[in-house]
Amino acid sequence: MLKLRGILNQRLLEAMAKALPLPQAVDPLLRPATKPEFGDFQANGAMGLAKVLDSPPRQIAQAVVDHLQVDDLCCPPQVAGPGFINLTIRPEVLAAEVQGRLKQPRLGVPMAEPRQRVVVDFSSPNIAKEMHVGHLRSTIIGDCIARVLSFRGHQVLRLNHLGDWGTQFGMLIAHLKNVAPQTLAGQENLDLGDLVEFYRQAKGCFDEDEVFQERSRREVVQLQAGAPESLRAWGLLCQRSRQAFQAIYDRLDVQLLERGESFYNGALPGVVEALEQAQLLVTDDGARCVFLQGITGKDGRPLPLIVQKRDGGYNYATTDLAAIRQRLTSPEAGGEGAERVIYVTDAGQSDHFAAVFQVAQRAGWVPPGCRLQHVPFGLVQGADGKKLKTRSGATVRLRDLLDEAVERARHDLVERLAQEQRQVTGEFIESVATAVGMAAVKYADLSQNRTTNYQFSFDRMLSLQGNTAPYLLYVYVRIQGIARKGGPLETPGPAAIYLNDPQELHLARQLLHFDEVILELEKDLLPNRLCTYLFGLSQSFNRFYDQLPVLKAPTQLRSTRIALCRLTAETLGLGLDLLGIKTIDRM
RNA sequence: GGGCAUGUAGCUCAGCUGGAUAGAGCGUCAGAUUCCGGUUCUGAAAGCCGAGGGUUCGAGUCCUUCCAUGCCCGCCA
Structure with missing residues (x-):
């Protein structure tokens, strides 16, 4: 819907220019409709102009509508409520959009312009320590972000800032x-x-x-x-x-390039020297530090960022500063030349990154247009609402956690197979259990707004109902089942799609929102938005599938419905792939 | 003490740049089935959006003061 939205926005601007005595263009505030009965889009701009123009908002909205030319795309626009302009896309326009999507693997998502060089710094466990749930969140979220940015066409460097150096x-x-x-x-x-x-x-x-x-x-x-x-x-x-x-x-x-702290070891003295030259360095109580602006400690004095300890040793702030220089330095000068650097770490490090970024900024290491960004996430908690621990109170090891997810998935699967009296190979059980277990763990994490703490529950994440990986995977499997039974979901010829039934229209509309969701994700780096979308899409599909026959539909309806099935499977497949989740054909 | 975050249905959580009657899942209760994989679908009950004040046409969303919880706070990362 990106394209349609852009066109409608332009038409609204033109209509407003003609209809209203305004000195300059005003944003029509075009938004997706908040409810299906309001159509596809709503323009909220009229209400804010009531005071400026000194006339009732509904009257303003009506004047805009009178000058608005959108009959080629929309049903007649409606003025509603206090002054909303509701726009509904015509079914044949939606059908044409669906048709267009079927031919393109990117499903309407444009390549970014301009493309950027991006560093995503994530996972980052410590040598000689076990990976635990904190690393899990960083790894899963970081991987998803890297996938989305790559898909948009950016040049992404995935760096594992391993804790491989230090005291x-x-x-x-x-x-x-x-x-x-x-x-x-x-x-x-x-x-x-x-x-x-x-x-x-x-x-x-x-x-x-x-x-x-x-x-x-x-x-x-x-x-x-x-x-x-x-x-x-x-x-x-x-x-x-x-x-x-x-x-x-x-x-x-998950793919990662190892680039641990030790990599920057040789650059540490240079960091201190450069800060010295920038006249930011102060020696306090024997330690070399930069006093921060706007960040004060207990006594109300500015807090220092220590870059060289009293004993002459360097610490993690020094390493992080060295890494920033390396990442922002142009390739010609031996750096990464990144325009955006994303750090996926727990929210507890927010202060640290704010401090380090500030110092990098003041030292002049951040070129104009370049962006350092901390992408924080909350704690993983157990059912008791406290930090996740084993019964004995130890940290939960990541491999044990993954083992248990797969084991539980296998258990559920075997039970169901027995109930349904299905005969399958051990290999099948193994691969499905692994796929479902991994998908469940990842999806549970990603479907939560990352900024809040997240309550871990095997029962919830593996549930076949609700906003879970198994529910989404099942929809995909169902569609593959249709393909097995009815032959490949071939692309219908031109003009073979007619959207008529409310369920068809609803599913089609949902499918067409995919492009907007991905762009939003690129901007906000909130994977849960994509999860919410995919879940809604799955629900729409199930409703559609429940109420309308596909393979048994009359010929003239069949190709439309098969096309919707196919586009649903492709959208789910691509969406899950961007989340780092693999689909399966049977389960 | 300071900083950051969070507080929305019984539980787990959505709610994007402020928009129309606050949403979903689970659970509870009541239904559907000519079933292409029912691991589905339909419906109902359920809310002072932590509390007060403010900003404006309009606030869960912005500002402010409280309250509660969590995380962080000079030589660990």
């Missing part, structure tokens, strides 16, 4: 030298078993043993100085973690 490596290396010295000499392959358990042990030593603490600090210094043995130990730890992470990314079907 925690001191204790890890120290512990490694204690328990497996031979691996460091290259004599044995590293087998640390559960890396998380290893981390816990190291942390235990660090907390209890002062001698160990001191050794850990020395290890950090050695590592940062590039001592070969330390680097080797570090490399071994990273490699182990990397394998574990990759297994998760493979299951989730």
Whole structure:
């Protein structure tokens, strides 16, 4: 409907110019109708002009309608309520739009103009730690955003800002030298078993043993100085973690380019120097920091952003600033040349990013027209409304969570197969359970407004009813069933589509909104809007399918309905794909 | 103490740049079925949109003051 909306907006502008004594053009405030009975669009502009023109809003609206020429597209416009202008697209125009969509794989979504270079920074787990639900949200949401921006034609770089550097490596290396010295000499392959358990042990030593603490600090210094043995130990730890992470990314079907904190190590001194030159740097209590504007602490004084600690070490703010420079620097100068950088992290880091962005701005590292954007999300909570934990109080491991989703999906599937007495292969059960389980986890996350906390529930996400992945997947499967039974849902010839029945019209209208939804998603980065849309589309389809025969319809109606089925499947397929969810043909 | 976010039906949540009588799912209750996969569809009950004040033709949405909850707050990331 993007195209039609643009045309109608133009016609309204023209009509207003003719009808009203206005010095300059005024926005007609064209919006999608709030209710089906109001038609497709409503123009709200008349009401705001009542005061300016000193006449009743309905009269203004009527004057605009009198000059409005839209008979080629719309039924006669109606003035309603306090002064709305309601516009209803004619069925044959809708039919032509549907026809047009059938021929294009982009389903009406235009390529972005201009195309941008975009960095999406997401997922970002820490080496030697287990991925948990916080990483899940970042990974799923970040992946969706990257997919949508790529689809729009932007050049997207998906970066995994891995926590692969920093003080925690001191204790890890120290512990490694204690328990497996031979691996460091290259004599044995590293087998640390559960890396998380290893981390816990190291942390235990660090907390209890002062001698160990001191050794850990020395290890950090050695590592940062590039001592070969330390680097080797570090490399071994990273490699182990990397394998574990990759297994998760493979299951989730998420592509990421690893670019951990260590990547920016060499650039850290340069960050401090540049800030010094920009005269932003202040030494306070031995630490080198930039005092922030408009952000004050407990005592009302400006808060500092520390970029070099008293002991000379750098911290995450320094790394983030180095990353910003790298990402915003032009490709000719060895950078990424990004015009938009998106950070998908939990909302708890909002202050941190506000501070870092401010400093980057003041240092002059953000070229005009470039945008740094923190895309925050809320906590994952359990049924009790508190941060999600296992019964024993530990963090929930991501792989356990995914396992359980698939296991529950398999259980439901097997039960249903038995009820329906269907015979299928083990392979089928496996692939459906995996697809449904992953889809459920992703969709549950994405269908929630990301800014709020999100209550995790296997029962809800795997439910076959309601706004869930299984409900949407089922609609897709149903349509594939029609195709299996009735032959391929071939494109009807020209002028073969006639929209008549209310259910047909309603479904067609819904289908045509897809382009607007995607553009909105690109702007607001709120995947739940797409989910809401796909759910509504699925409901419309089920209503349509419930009330109207497709394959058994008379010939002249059949091709229209098959076309609607096909476009529904394509829209669902593309929509789910942009969410990072795979469709299946049977379930 | 300061900052940010959230508060909408019994529960989980939508509500985009302010628009017409505040929406959906689950749950509850009552129905439908010539069924192309009923994992469906129809209907009903259910609300002081946290509270007060303001802005205007019009406020769940914007401003302001409270209240409640969550997260964050100088050398961890």
